[in-house]
Amino acid sequence: MRSRTRSRKNSLARLIASLEGQQKQILLATSSSLLNKLFDLAPPVLIGLAVDVVVREQSSWLSGIGFVSVPTQLTFLAVLSFFIWTAESLFEYLYGLLWRNLAQVAQHNLRLKAYGHLQKLEMSFFESGSTGRIMAVLNDDINQLERFLDHGANQILQLATTVLLVGGAMAFAAPGIAFVSFIPIPIILWGSIYFQKLLSPRYKDVREKAGDISARLSNNLGGIFTIKSFVTEDWELERMRRDSNAYKQSNRKAIRFSAAFIPLIRFAILFAFLSILVLGGLQAWKGQLSVGIYSFLVFITQRLLWPLTTLGHTLDDYQRSMASTNRVLDLIDTPCTIFSGEKRISVTDIKGDISFENVSFNYNDRVILLKDFNLAIPAGSTVGVVGSTGSGKSTLVKLLLRFYSIRSGRILLDEYPIDTLNLSDLRNCFSLVSQDVYIFQGTIAENISYGDLKAKHDQIVRAAELAEAKNFIDSLPLGFQTIVGERGQRLSGGQRQRIALARAILKDAPILILDEATAAVDNETEAAIQRSLDKITSSRTTIVIAHRLSTIRNADTIIVMEKGEIVEEGTHDSLLEKRGPYSDLWTVQAGLRKS
DSSP: OOOOOOOOOOHHHHHHHHTTTOHHHHHHHHHHHHHHHHHHTHHHHHHHHHHHHHHHGGGSTGGGGTOOSHHHHHHHHHHHHHHHHHHHHHHHHHHHHHHHHHHHHHHHHHHHHHHHHHTTSOHHHHHHSOHHHHHHIIIIIHHHHHHIIIIIHHHHHHHHHHHHHHHHHHHHHOHHHHHHHHTHHHHHHHHHHHHHHHHHHHHHHHHHHHHHHHHHHHHHHHTHHHHHHTTOHHHHHHHHHHHHHHHHHHHHHHHHHHHTHHHHHHHHHHHHHHHIIIIIHHHHHTTSSOHHHHHHHHHHHHHHHGGGGGHHHHHHHHHHHHHHHHHHHHHHHSOOSOOOOSBOOOGGGOOOOEEEEEEEEOOTTSOOSEEEEEEEEOTTOEEEEEESTTSSHHHHHHHHTTSSOOSEEEEEETTEEGGGBOHHHHHTTEEEEOSSOOOOSSBHHHHHGGGOTTOOHHHHHHHHHHTTOHHHHHTSTTGGGOBOOGGGTTSOHHHHHHHHHHHHHHHOOSEEEEESTTTTSOHHHHHHHHHHHHHHTTTSEEEEEOSSGGGGTTOSEEEEEETTEEEEEEOHHHHHHHTSHHHHHHHHHTTSSOO
């Protein structure tokens, strides 16, 4: 995917901003995590109180709040333990449910937001990028967020709660010993920040390598016919091996750093635990510290420091998720270069007049293709466009539908500059059959009805008849309900083209554009389609781009393009009389002279 320069916010801040509208669920999930940890930290306190009761009996801390006898104190502790365990279990269920649901909502919203924005981007974005990489962002990277939101967010919240509550309790109960146990915490935090900085670029590289694999798979699966026909399976397998090995090596570098993090923390925890064990034990032995408080400190130290060992895994998940988050949000932040105009139009009110006035255009980083180009197409007329490959024929179509923006000049539809028109309204005015026919996975009926999603079956059948497609459809076992396969692979090229033509006919737009619409059909089918076109083009503006001149022989006007310029213009007969480029092409195609 192309790299774009943009301001970078903090990764977590970008993720939180993308969760707009989920504040209530975030608050409930956060509260459940905090309350769960609060009750989870209670058992060491209960143990300390129980030891205090057994050792000091009627002089224990509980006796000071009204529980005098030892059986009463132990009964109170038992009831309190039951409620604490119940509350802990309840909030554990709630935070698990809420965080996981939030992860699903976040994935859903981000995927739709990213895909919705993707559809608004100009065609050059897709032509310069890789479909596999885009799919990796929309699928793999968004799925990475689930891993962090399911577990990582809760772990970070509970870890912070543990440090604050336990640290505060230890400082209150035994300030001197607590200070010693706090010494490792700065080391752990420094190590966390240090390793985070090391991991961030490495996980970014991991996600890039994962995108390379997705791009390779998408490209190869789409070209499996070519791979098999050229017997390049082994070569492609080797290329996949190199991409997969690069991903493995990139992951290995990241794992090398993340794996070293936990041992460092373990030694820091060992130092704190030994300090509590020895110093606290000496003070309890000398009577400077109660046995209950000492028991509490021994147990709570592990509850304070041991969870920090999970910080390595948490940071690992966090960095993976943030690398993915940035890729998703970078896609969403990709600026659109083609904006919809404000003028609304109705398809039924459009006559179909088209004018190119001094239009100049070039594709990115290429030489000027059209320079001060002028062309007028009257409403209801049929215009044929011919020329050699790269002469700019299909570019006219892309500019008309605003797939690209012109550099200068203007294009008018019924005297409206097309950049002032609502983009959806503009494109609804055109029915297009492109030279690269795309058939969606599904039934034949579903593919034809793509031209009008509300069309009834009889309308679909009528469109198929006009496209000379009904005969071959009826010959199929399931007729219009036949599944065509991915990209229509179960159909021939000519059948796919006729379905695409039926789709355009069903749309019934005031302007019909046929870009090599009969290129993949035989002569008999071409003649049949031509008869249909004579019917459907009688009441609409039609632009026919063709290499086969027989397709445009009866056009009202034929223009011949070379290097972005119109070199000839006229009817079929008048162009033959001029004996120019068109006449030469006709002579070759008609078999009157060898090329």
